[in-house]
Amino acid sequence: DGGITQSPKYLFRKEGQNVTLSCEQNLNHDAMYWYRQDPGQGLRLIYYSQIVNDFQKGDIAEGYSVSREKKESFPLTVTSAQKNPTAFYLCASRRRGALNTGELFFGEGSRLTVL
């Protein structure tokens, strides 16, 4: 079955450590996105990528980094520079040309907790 796989589902990090969240999709989608979800704040866009080897900052990119070396993969690194990293992280993808239908397919999320 096609879909988006995020891993790990739960992750604990000590302060000062970098962590990388994995996002893989087999939907042959061109565009991929990372959102952060905090209680009462909805979803905020961290980074997005519309094609391989290209990505753009979203609204809250500080303290995060991404890469897009393969179409299927869009990993997110939460660096030690992110001051409040505890959150639920959602990866999503969309097929090219679906802008106005706009449907995003989401993974099940990764919950990061900083100890």
Add this chain to the structure above:
Amino acid sequence: GNSVTQMEGPVTLSEEAFLTINCTYTATGYPSLFWYVQYPGEGLQLLLKATKADDKGSNKGFEATYRKETTSFHLEKGSVQVSDSAVYFCALSEGGEETSGSRLTFGEGTQLTVNP
């Protein structure tokens, strides 16, 4: 920039009650509008969508009509079930071209709890 505003939650209803979750938007162009649903511990799923004014999106008994004159896209269901308990997000698509940074902007989400 574009934005989406949803009614504050949480919303608690009894089974078979009528549901309305308000959503209004601000956009410079002609966005497409969406409702997503998130069940506990999961990612978001598209519930319904409308791509132009006066369109009505519908799915699983839920409906929403794209009202350009009031810039609204309110979600309704005539008779809710316990299984509808979830967080509901209103969203709009930005950008008219692939190269302009196409993405969705989400509202804050509304938690719905339906009691038996």
